[in-house]
Amino acid sequence: MMGSAFVQLSLTPILIGVLSAIACALPGNFLILRRQALIGDAISHVVLPGIVVAFLITGATASMAMLLGAAGAAVVAVLLIEAIKRLGRIEPGAAMGVTFTSMFAGGVLLLEQSDTSTVHLDVEHALMGNLESLIWFRARGWESLFDPVALAHLPPELPRIAVVALLMVLLMVVFWRPLKLSTFDEGFAGTVGVPTGLMGFALVVAAAVAAVAAFDAVGSIIVIAMFICPPAAARLMTNRLEIQILWSVVFATLSAVLGYVLAGYGPLWFGADHAVSAAGMIAAVSGAILALASVAAPHRTRLGAPKDAG
Amino acid sequence: MTMLDTLLTALMLQAGYNAALVALGAGLLGIAAGAGGTFLFLRKRALVSDAVAHATLPGVGIAFIVMVLLGGDGRSLPGLLLGSAISAAIGLLLVEWIARRTRLAEDAAIGAVLSVFFGIGIVLLTVIQTMSRGKQAGLESFLLGSTAGMLYQDAVVIAIGGGLALLAVLLLRRPMTLVAFDPEYAAARGLEVRLVDLAMMGLVLGVTVIGLKIVGLILIVAMLIIPAVTARFWTDRTEHVVLVAGALGGVSGYLGAALSASAPGIPTGPIIVLVAFGLFFLSLLLAPKRGVLAALLRHRRFQLRVHRRQGLLALAHGEPVLDPLTIRVLRRDGMIRGDMVPTDAGRARAAKALRDERRWEIARQIHQDEAIHGRYDGLTPIENVLTRDEIADIDRRIGGPVVAGGAA
Incomplete structure (x- = not known):
C-alpha cells in the first residue's frame, strides 16, 4: 500500500482532501461561533453558479477565473440576502433559503444548457466531488517527489488548494485579534475601532474562496461537512479558541485521511472489488467524529446546564 | 412544434397522461408546500427542512439495496419513499438532539446533519453503482428531480401524495396558525405545542418525500420557503400569507412541471425553483407596501x-x-x-x-x-x-x- 502505486493513485487525493478540510475548517470555526454556520451552507451552494458563469465568460477552467467567479457569487448572495432581510423584514434563515436555492437552481440550469463536455464540469461532479480522479499520473514512486519533471505534472488542484490553505492560515494569523474580538463581543470590538461589518464580510468571502478551492475535490454539498463538522466537534472539546482551532485541524485531517482510506480500501476488506465515494466517506467520518464528541467530549454541554441534561 | 406550442400543450394537460398527472401532482404538492412552509417560516425554522431534505438520501439508497437483496427490482417508488421518510425522520431527531443536548446551536446541527447524511447517501449511491442491478437504478434523479420518462404508477403516487399533503394542511391549519403566531398563547389555550410542532415537521417530511421525484432533495426546501417569503411581501395577516403562499406554490409547481415536460433533458427541480424565484423577484420589486x-x-x-x-x-x-x-x-x-x-x-x-x-x-x-x-x-x-x-x-x-x- 505504501509503494509506487500509492504515490501515483492515493498520495495526491489524500493531500488535496486534507488541505481542503483544513482550509474549510479554519473559517468554519468562526462561522460556528458567530452562529453563521448556515452561511457556509449558502456559500457552498452558490459556488456552483459562480463557477459556471466564470466558465461561460472565459471559456476555460482557469483557477483564477473560477475563484473570482465563486467569490463574486458569494458577494452577490450576501447582498441579496441582506436586501431580502431588510426590504421584506424576513428572518435571515428564510432569506438565505430563498437566495441559495435560487442561485443553485440557476447554476444547474446553466450547466445543463451549456456545452461543458470538454472540461470536468458536470452536475454530478459538482454535487459529489471527484477526489479519486485527482491522481498523479507521472509519479513513479516516492523518488518522484524530487523529480522536477514529475512534479510539473502534479494535478493543478493540489498547488491551488495548498495556496488557499496557506492563505487561510495567514489571514487568520494576521487578523487574529480583530477577528476574535468581533466574534465574541461585536459591540466591544466596535468601540475599540474594529470594523466589525467589514470583518464579517471578509470572513464570508474567505469562506467562499475556501469553498471553491475545495469544490473540485469534494463537490458543493460535502464542503458543508468540512465547514461545520470538525469545528463543531472541536467546540465541544475546549473553551479556548486557540485550542479549538487546533482540535478542528486535527479532526479535519483525521476525517480526510480516514475517509479516503476507508473509501478506497474499506470495500476490499469486505470482499467487494470497487471503491466507494471518497468525498462522501470523508463527510461520514467527520460526522462520526462529531457524534463521538457529542456524547463524550469534555465541554459538550452548555455552561450552567443541569447535569442530568448532559 | 415550437417550444411555445409544446409548453401550451403541457399547460393544457394535453402532453400525455403521465405529464398531466405529474403537472397536477406538482401543482397540488406546490400548494401544500407553500401553505405548510408558511407555518415553518413563521416559526423561524425554515432551514430545518433543508436538513430533513438532505437526510432522505441514505434512506433512498438503503431502501434500494434492501429491495434488491429481497429479490425485488429496487426501483419501486413507494419503497424508496418509505426509506427516505425513515432516514429523514432520523435526521430531524438528530438535529433536535444536538441542539438540545449539546452546546452547539441549531444552525450548526442543521449543517452537520445535512452534509453528513448527504455524504453517507453519496457513499451508498457509489455502492449501488457497483451492484449488478444498480447500473440502471437512476437514483441520481432524486437529487435534482426528473419527471422525464416517469412510470404511470409513479405519477399516480405523486398526484395522490400531493393531494394528501394538501388535505393535511387543510386539517391542521388552525392549530398550526396558532402555534406559529404565538406559541405561549397557544399553550395557554391548552394546545400541545410540541405535538403541533411535530405535526408541522411531519408535514414538512411528507412534502419533502413526495417532492423527491419532482423537485429533488437538494432544492425541495425552496418549495417550502420561497412561496412563504414571497407571500409575506403582499400581506401582514397570517391566514392571508398561508393562502397566498399556497397559490404561489401551486403556480410554481404546475408551471415548472409543464415547462420541464416541454424541454426534456433538464432536471425538473431547478425549473420549478426558478419559476418560484421569478414570482418572488416580481413581488420584491412590485409589492404594494414592502416592494422596492x-x-x-x-x-x-x-x-x-x-x-x-x-x-x-x-x-x-x-x-x-x-x-x-x-x-x-x-x-x-x-x-x-x-x-x-x-x-x-x-x-x-x-x-x-x-x-x-x-x-x-x-x-x-x-x-x-x-x-x-x-x-x-x-x-x-x-x-x-x-x-x-x-x-x-x-x-x-x-x-x-x-x-x-x-x-x-
Missing part, C-alpha cells in the same frame, strides 16, 4: 414634503430659495413664479406654514406629554393632530395673523 418600488415612491414623497415645507418657511421669512428641488416643488405647486417671486397663493401658504410652526411651539408648551411630541415630525398638518377648539385656543395666545414677509 413602493419604498422608493414613499421615500420620494417624503422628500418632496420636506422640501415643500422648508421652501414655504423660507418664503415666509423672506429668505431666498436656492435648492433646485425646492424651487421645482414650489413652482409645480404654483407657490412661486418663474422669477422666484411668490404668488398670492404662495404667500398665503407660507403664512400658514409659519403660523403652524408657531402653533406647534405653543402646543408643545401646553401638552408636555409624549403623544403630541411623538406625532410632530414637522410634516404632519396640525389639523390632523389637534381639535379645532385646541387650535383656536392656541391662536388666541399667538395673536392675529401677520402678513408674510412683512413681519420679519
